[in-house]
Amino acid sequence: xxEHKTNHIYSVSHLTREIKTLxxxxxxxxxxxxxxxxYAAPASGHSYFSLKDAGAVISCVMFxxxxxxxxxxxxxxxKIMGLARLTLYEPRGNYQLIFExxxxxxxxxxxxxxxxxxxxxxxxxxxxxxxxxxxxxxxxKISVITSGTGAAVRDIIHIxxxxxxxxxxxxxxxxxxxxxxxxxxVYAINTVNLQKKADVIILARGGGSxxxxxxxxxxxxARAVFxxxxxxxxxxxxxxxxxxxxxxxxxxxPTPSAAAELVLPEKARLVxxxxxxxxxxxxxxxxxxxxxxxxxxxxHSRLKSPAQVMANFKQNLETCCFRMLHSLNRRLFHGxxxxxWISQALLGAAPGVCIQKRQVADLHKNxxxxxxxxxxxxxxxxxxxxxxxxxxxxxxVLERGYSIARTVPDQKVILDAKTVAIQDPxxxxxxxxxxxxxxxxxTHGKNDx
Amino acid sequence: xxxxxALKQLEAIVKEMESGDLTLEQALKKYExxxxxxxxxxxxxxxxxxxITQLTRDLDGSVTEVPFDHE
Numbered sequence: 001x002x003e004h005k006t007n008h009i010y011s012v013s014h015l016t017r018e019i020k021t022l023x024x025x026x027x028x029x030x031x032x033x034x035x036x037x038x039y040a041a042p043a044s045g046h047s048y049f050s051l052k053d054a055g056a057v058i059s060c061v062m063f064x065x066x067x068x069x070x071x072x073x074x075x076x077x078x079k080i081m082g083l084a085r086l087t088l089y090e091p092r093g094n095y096q097l098i099f100e101x102x103x104x105x106x107x108x109x110x111x112x113x114x115x116x117x118x119x120x121x122x123x124x125x126x127x128x129x130x131x132x133x134x135x136x137x138x139x140x141k142i143s144v145i146t147s148g149t150g151a152a153v154r155d156i157i158h159i160x161x162x163x164x165x166x167x168x169x170x171x172x173x174x175x176x177x178x179x180x181x182x183x184x185x186v187y188a189i190n191t192v193n194l195q196k197k198a199d200v201i202i203l204a205r206g207g208g209s210x211x212x213x214x215x216x217x218x219x220x221x222a223r224a225v226f227x228x229x230x231x232x233x234x235x236x237x238x239x240x241x242x243x244x245x246x247x248x249x250x251x252x253x254p255t256p257s258a259a260a261e262l263v264l265p266e267k268a269r270l271v272x273x274x275x276x277x278x279x280x281x282x283x284x285x286x287x288x289x290x291x292x293x294x295x296x297x298x299x300h301s302r303l304k305s306p307a308q309v310m311a312n313f314k315q316n317l318e319t320c321c322f323r324m325l326h327s328l329n330r331r332l333f334h335g336x337x338x339x340x341w342i343s344q345a346l347l348g349a350a351p352g353v354c355i356q357k358r359q360v361a362d363l364h365k366n367x368x369x370x371x372x373x374x375x376x377x378x379x380x381x382x383x384x385x386x387x388x389x390x391x392x393x394x395x396x397v398l399e400r401g402y403s404i405a406r407t408v409p410d411q412k413v414i415l416d417a418k419t420v421a422i423q424d425p426x427x428x429x430x431x432x433x434x435x436x437x438x439x440x441x442x443t444h445g446k447n448d449x
Numbered sequence: 450x451x452x453x454x455a456l457k458q459l460e461a462i463v464k465e466m467e468s469g470d471l472t473l474e475q476a477l478k479k480y481e482x483x484x485x486x487x488x489x490x491x492x493x494x495x496x497x498x499x500x501i502t503q504l505t506r507d508l509d510g511s512v513t514e515v516p517f518d519h520e
Contacts, residue, residue, distance in 0.1 A: 137453030138493065148503065157501060169501045171517045191504070191512055267494060274456070274490050277463045281483040284466035288476045 013090070020088035023095060027086040032097060033105055034058070036078045047074055051097065059096040060084070066100055072111075079105040110210050114217050117244055121219070126226045126248050133231040133250045135263060136199045138270075141168045142263055143198035143230070145188040148173025152204045152235070152256035159260035164267040170198055176205040181215035186224040193228055200231050200263055203245060204256035207238040216243035225249055235259030398431035405429075408436070417442040452493045459486040 010018070034051035041047050045064035050057045062074070074080075082102035088095045104111065121127065142160070146152045153171060160167050172192060174184040185203070192198055203225065205216065215221060216236050225232050225248045234249040235256040246252040253259035304312075347354070390396065394404060405414045408425040420426065420439050428435040462483040465471065471479060503517035 137451065137456070166495070169517075170514065171501065171503045173503065173505075188504075195512075270456075270494060271491070274459070274487055274494075277459055278484070278487045280463045281466060281480055281487070284463070284469075285476060285480045288466070288469070288471070288473065292473050 012093075016088065016090050016093055020090065023086050023088055029100075030084055030086060030097075031081065032058075032084055033079070033081040036074055036080060037076050039074060039076045041074075049074065049076075051080070059094055060099060061096055062099040062102065070102060072104060074102065081105045110214070110217075114210070114244065117217065117219055117222070118247065121222055121244065121248065126222065131226065135231050135233060135251055138265060139167075139198075139200045139263060141170055141198040142200050142202060143170045143172055143192040144202045144204065145172045145174055145185060145192070146202070146204040146256065147176045147206075150176070150206050152206045155255075155257045156202060156204060156235075156260040159257050160264055163261065164264045166267075167264055176215060177208065177212050178215075182218040182221050185215055186220045189221075189224040189228050189232070193230055196230075198230060200233065201228060202233055202235060202256070202259045202263060203249065204235040204259055205237060206256065207241060213237060213241060213243050216245040218244070221245055222248045233259050233263055394429075395431070398429065401431075403428050403430045417444055450489070452490060455486045455489050455493075459483060459490065462486065 032051065034053050037050045037052055037057075039047065039049040045067070047062045047067060049060050049062075051060045052058075067074075080102050081104075082099045084097035084099045086095060086097055125131070144153060144156055146156070148171060153173075157169060157171075160169055170192075172188045174188050175181045176185075189201065189203070192201055203216075205213070210217075213236065216234075222244045225234075225245055231250040232248075233251040233253055234243070234246045235253040235258055236243050236246060237255075239254045242252075251262060253262050398404070406412060406427045406429065407414060407420065408427050411427070412419070414420055414426065420442065422439050422442065424439050426437050426439055428437060462479050466476060466479055466483070501517045502514045504512050504514055506512055
C-alpha cells in the first residue's frame with residue numbers, strides 16, 4: 001500500500017478510464033454463468049438485465065444483433081451460460097458484461113443435439129406430410145406405449161373409458177427416461193407392429209425437462225415411429241414440450257389425455273348419430289310409401305274402364321245429336337219464319353197482282369157462268385128443235401096414215417100432180433113398206449082430196 | 450368394411466332418401482341397405498373387446514398379454 005503514489009491526484013474520468021483499460025485488458029472474453037433478473041427489453045431492441053448468483057450481481061447487456069442468433073428468449077429466472085466481454089460504462093461508472101452468445105445453462109449440448117437431429121431428419125423428409133397416416137376413425141385396439149405407473153397411463157385409460165366405454169386398450173409398459181428408455185420404446189413399437197393386433201399406437205409420457213424427454217428426442221425412436229405401419233399419435237409432456245418423436249408421428253397431441261381424445265370418438269355421440277339416421281331412414285321411407293300410396297290411389301281413381309269410356313262416348317254422341325237436331329230445327333224455324341215474313345212483305349209490296357188475280361177469278365167465274373147459260377139456252381133450243389123435228393118426222397106422219405109419193409127413178413117427192421104424167425111409175429112410201437104403182441088419173445087443185 | 454366406411458355410406462343413404470328423388474324400388478333398396486348399415490355400425494360399437502390388457506416380456510424374450518389392473 002505504501003508504494004502507491006498518494007500524492008498523485010486522478011480526475012474521475014482519468015481514473016475511470018484507467019480502470020476500464022485494466023478490466024478490458026484483464027478480461028477480454030469470459031464465459032460466465034448465472035441467473036437472469038431485472039430483465040428489460042426497451043424499444044431499441046437491446047436487452048438489459050442483471051446476472052446473479054447467490055453472492056453477487058453484475059449488470060449485463062445483449063445487443064440486438066447478437067440477440068438474433070438466440071433460439072430461445074431471455075427471461076427472469078433463466079439460468080444461462082454465455083460468452084461476454086467485460087467493460088465499463090464511463091458515464092455511470094459501472095462495469096457490465098456485453099454478451100456475444102447465450103445458451104440455457106446445462107441444456108446447451110442437448111439443445112444443440114436436438115436442433116441437429118431435427119434438421120437432419122427434416123432434410124431426410126421424415127416429417128413430410130405425405131408420410132402421415134390417418135388415424136382410424138374407430139380403432140378396434142389401441143396400443144399405449146408409456147410408463148406403466150405414471151399419471152400418463154391413468155389419464156389415457158380414464159379418458160378412453162369416458163369417451164368410449166368398452167374400448168380395447170393394450171398397455172405396453174416401457175421406461176420413459178433413463179438409458180434404456182429409447183431402446184424399450186423402439187422395441188415396443190416394433191413388437192406392436194409385428195403383432196398387428198392394434199390399429200393405432202399412442203406414444204405417451206408425462207411432462208419433464210429436456211433431459212427427461214431425451215428418449216423421445218433420440219434418432220432410433222424417431223426412425224421406429226417413422227417405420228411403424230400402424231399410425232402413431234404422440235402425447236408427450238405438456239403443451240409446450242415438443243420432441244423429435246412429435247415431428248415424426250402421424251398425429252401430435254399436446255398431452256397424453258389429448259392423445260386419448262383424438263384417438264377415440266365419443267361413443268354416445270356415435271350411437272346418437274346412428275340412432276338419428278335410423279329414425280331419418282324410417283321417416284323418409286314412411287313418407288315415400290305414403291307418397292306412392294297416395295299416388296296409386298289417385299291414379300286408381302282416375303283409371304277408367306272401357307265401358308265407362310264407351311258410356312262417355314255415347315253420352316257425347318247423344319249430346320252432339322241433340323245439339324245437331326236442335327240447331328237444325330232452329331234453323332228451319334228461323335227459315336220458315338223468315339220466309340213467311342218475306343212472303344208477307346212481298347204480298348204487301350205487290351197488291352196489284354192480288355186484285356188482278358181476283359178479277360181474273362171473277363171473269364173466269366163470269367165466263368163459266370155465261371158459257372153455262374148459253375149452253376143451257378142452246379140445249380133448250382135443241383130440245384125444242386128436236387121435239388119439233390120429231391113432230392115433223394115423215395115417219396110419224398106416215399104413222400098417222402099419210403104417205404109420200406116419189407117419182408121413179410128420180411125419187412122426187414110429188415107435191416103437184418102436174419109433175420107426173422099418166423102412166424108414170426110412182427113410188428109410194430107408207431108407214432110400213434112401199435108400193436110401186438102407175439098414175440091412172442090426175443086432178444089439179446088442192447081441194448081435190 | 451370399416452366402421453367409418455359403413456357410417457359414411459349410411460350418411461349418404463339418409464341424404465339420398467331425404468332428397469326424395471328415388472323410385473320406390475330404389476328407396477326400398479336404399480332403406481334395406483341403410484338398415485343393414487345401422488345394424489353393422491351398432492354391432493361394431495357394441496362388440497369391441499371391452500378389456501384393458503398389458504403386454505409383458507418374459508425372460509425368454511417372448512411377449513404375453515395379461516389383463517391390466519388399472520383400478
